[in-house]
Amino acid sequence: MLDHLTVVKHPLVQHKLTIMRDRDTPTAVFRQLLREISQLLAYEITRGLDMTTKRIETPMQPMDAPTLAGKKLALISILRAGNGLLDGVLELIPSARVGFVGLYRDEETLEPVEYYFKVPEALEDRLVIAVDPMLATGNSSAAAITKLKEAGATNIRFLCLLASPEGVAKMKEVHPDVPIVTAALDDCLNEKGYIVPGLGDAGDRMFGTK
Numbered sequence: 358m359l360d361h362l363t364v365v366k367h368p369l370v371q372h373k374l375t376i377m378r379d380r381d382t383p384t385a386v387f388r389q390l391l392r393e394i395s396q397l398l399a400y401e402i403t404r405g406l407d408m409t410t411k412r413i414e415t416p417m418q419p420m421d422a423p424t425l426a427g428k429k430l431a432l433i434s435i436l437r438a439g440n441g442l443l444d445g446v447l448e449l450i451p452s453a454r455v456g457f458v459g460l461y462r463d464e465e466t467l468e469p470v471e472y473y474f475k476v477p478e479a480l481e482d483r484l485v486i487a488v489d490p491m492l493a494t495g496n497s498s499a500a501a502i503t504k505l506k507e508a509g510a511t512n513i514r515f516l517c518l519l520a521s522p523e524g525v526a527k528m529k530e531v532h533p534d535v536p537i538v539t540a541a542l543d544d545c546l547n548e549k550g551y552i553v554p555g556l557g558d559a560g561d562r563m564f565g566t567k
């Protein structure tokens with residue numbers, strides 16, 4: 358059972374994250390590190406998955422060997438920066454089903470508005486891992502998770518690279534049943550909603566946009 362918030366303090370995670378935070382780290386290195394770190398975070402977020410056994414034959418003898426139980430899990434990328442985390446996690450869990458949620462913020466109402474939603478069937482029977490590198494205000498992540506619940510998901514975990522205290526509080530208020538796994542809990546948000554000290558705009562840094 359995961360706590361509501363897990364900060365993965367593993368030395369490799371922290372070392373890679375420091376390089377990612379550095380403003381002088383080039384896009385290609387940032388992208389590669391994101392891929393590597395996402396696999397280490399995925400290792401943590403998949404702790405305690407349901408297991409069963411299956412009968413196999415090793416070269417020596419038959420055995421009942423442990424294997425994952427149930428339907429393939431669903432990875433949901435919250436666009437667009439979620440795709441950077443998705444790639445690495447998918448390398449670790451290649452049989453996962455994949456979905457996408459796209460939201461933008463209405464400038465007048467400031468409410469998240471859905472522009473894309475495509476998820477695997479039978480979400481209610483799967484562990485759903487939603488991925489988005491930056492849990493900042495938490496508004497879009499919380500809204501994306503609400504959409505996933507409306508689509509039937511009941512067992513959801515949230516994977517991010519950095520979290521703010523504000524984002525964690527928002528998620529705890531709206532989705533107390535969704536455990537969060539992150540590489541760091543930063544200090545706060547600035548007036549523009551960026552995580553501080555953070556790493557800047559994760560999408561821009563991974564895609565080389567400005």
Ligand code: URA
Pocket residue numbers: 438491493550551552553555556557558559560
């Ligand atoms: N999104 C980002 O990419 N960075 C932040 O700091 C906050 C939201």
